[in-house]
Amino acid sequence: MKTRFLEFILCMVFILVSACFYGQKYSTRTGNLKFEASMSSFEEVAAENKTASAVLESSKGDLAVLALMKGFRFKVALMEEHFNENYVESDKYPKASFKGKIEGFDASKLSTDAKSFTVTGELTLHGKTKKVTDVAKISKAGDTITIIGGFDVKPGDFDIEIPKLVSKKVSEKIAVTYNLILSK
Amino acid sequence: MFILIEMKMKKRIIITLVFLIGTGALLYGFLYKEARDVSNEASAFTVTAKKLSDEYLANTVHADAKYLNKTIDLNGVVTDVKDSLVIINHKVVCGFDTAIGNPGINKNITIKGRCIGFDELFGEVKLDQCTIK
Numbered sequence: 244m245k246t247r248f249l250e251f252i253l254c255m256v257f258i259l260v261s262a263c264f265y266g267q268k269y270s271t272r273t274g275n276l277k278f279e280a281s282m283s284s285f286e287e288v289a290a291e292n293k294t295a296s297a298v299l300e301s302s303k304g305d306l307a308v309l310a311l312m313k314g315f316r317f318k319v320a321l322m323e324e325h326f327n328e329n330y331v332e333s334d335k336y337p338k339a340s341f342k343g344k345i346e347g348f349d350a351s352k353l354s355t356d357a358k359s360f361t362v363t364g365e366l367t368l369h370g371k372t373k374k375v376t377d378v379a380k381i382s383k384a385g386d387t388i389t390i391i392g393g394f395d396v397k398p399g400d401f402d403i404e405i406p407k408l409v410s411k412k413v414s415e416k417i418a419v420t421y422n423l424i425l426s427k
Numbered sequence: 428m429f430i431l432i433e434m435k436m437k438k439r440i441i442i443t444l445v446f447l448i449g450t451g452a453l454l455y456g457f458l459y460k461e462a463r464d465v466s467n468e469a470s471a472f473t474v475t476a477k478k479l480s481d482e483y484l485a486n487t488v489h490a491d492a493k494y495l496n497k498t499i500d501l502n503g504v505v506t507d508v509k510d511s512l513v514i515i516n517h518k519v520v521c522g523f524d525t526a527i528g529n530p531g532i533n534k535n536i537t538i539k540g541r542c543i544g545f546d547e548l549f550g551e552v553k554l555d556q557c558t559i560k
Binding site for chain 1 (some may be wrong): 455460461462463491495509510511512520522541543544545546547548549551553555
């Protein structure tokens with residue numbers, strides 16, 4: 244019984260130590276996220292979040308991104324109000340998150356020339372989760388890894404209803420782009 | 428007789444114009460209302476960074492109901508300055524819209540900002556549109 248316990252402790256120590264050595268984390272608190280749902284000949288429907296958080300586990304290529312919905316800023320105040328109150332209901336669902344993996348990621352093979360990688364994962368917002376896949380350009384300079392990419396989402400996939408009255412002014416396809424500059 | 432009719436017409440036109448301009452202005456004011464100016468708002472709460480962080484760690488949903496989107500006066504010690512962010516007591520991240528000078532690490536500070544929620548990745552509460560008081 245005692246040896247079992249000791250074994251368990253040793254195991255835990257080993258896992259912790261290895262996590263310390265191999266778990267190289269790159270992170271940022273100032274990730275840039277933008278989305279645009281503009282329709283031609285109508286007013287621009289776009290917002291930007293400059294304080295998204297992201298953590299990259301470089302040994303495995305695990306990527307986690309978190310954006311607080313209230314952090315999305317619009318040029319038009321009323322649009323921001325509608326976005327928060329009617330569409331994403333940011334009081335009820337204050338954040339959007341992405342958890343995924345960069346396929347075939349190897350930090351040691353990155354260079355200042357951006358390479359393309361497939362990123363797949365789950366995007367959660369407005370209380371709904373959906374799988375997203377896109378191709379990101381990843382580069383590395385010194386201790387900084389830059390990940391740039393984008394994908395399209397549909398409001399309907401996240402149970403966000405665009406009222407008929409404004410459906411001509413808001414695109415059914417929302418283009419999301421991200422620019423994450425992560426450092427150690 | 429003719430002049431009288433013309434006067435009536437003129438009056439009508441003027442009234443219609445005033446009415447149209449009035450509704451136009453109202454509508455414009457509604458559609459393009461001024462953005463919120465957090466720095467000039469009266470703050471709803473005055474808290475220490477530790478208290479705000481503790482409340483969020485204890486129960487994010489309750490803390491969100493209390494603080495989310497509210498203007499807060501935050502007291503604490505500057506532990507880090509990064510780009511446009513000032514980090515207070517390692518626990519609260521304050522985002523500034525305009526570039527900030529160095530407020531000085533380890534300095535006691537009061538920051539006014541809007542609470543936008545809790546960042547689970549870093550375990551920090553976030554404020555935006557901050558100003559140093």
